[in-house]
Amino acid sequence: GAVVSQHPSRVICKSGTSVKIECRSLDFQATTMFWYRQFPKQSLMLMATSNEGSKATYEQGVEKDKFLINHASLTLSTLTVTSAHPEDSSFYICSAPGGGVDEQYFGPGTRLTVT
């Protein structure tokens, strides 16, 4: 099946700094990618849809100026958490649709801890 990678897998940063997370489709092209956030023992909540060559669309309640998304190529989307706060600590997962039947493929996730 299609493979999606994320980097880094874990990151610890200080409050007030910015962190960039990369999501790559390794063996297919993705004009659309999705970014999710998962808090401990909770399900995935969609944050935004990343669109190659155009602006991302954000879900209600997600601050677009805080969570910057750039989809610069057909295989790479980046999520930058700006001015991170401890409440931004979470598990961030990206996905991309691949294949002819619209199956979603997920990355391994990035654990962000803000101290």
Added chain:
Amino acid sequence: KQEVTQIPAALSVPEGENLVLNCSFTDSAIYNLQWFRQDPGKGLTSLLLIQSSQREQTSGRLNASLDKSSGRSTLYIAASQPGDSATYLCAVNLGAAGNKLTFGGGTRVLVKP
């Protein structure tokens, strides 16, 4: 707004027993439904995808059924093994806006040897 519910939230069974995981959704106009497995601290592994026109999908010991009219899907895992211990998530795709998924809360499964 689509809402997805999974019951039970947690399940513990002895090895060898069959598992039955339930997923319900409020908007029956879905494009497809997907079942995932998530191990602690890991990403999601796709298990089965059911298109809206299908009634079920099977892969090995896994079988997923879909009843759109009643807004339900069930994942069956036959002859459970300790390695099946994980959280199982269902997600529905309404097909609009580029295949966004709405997830249920998940069912945490523990298979005891």
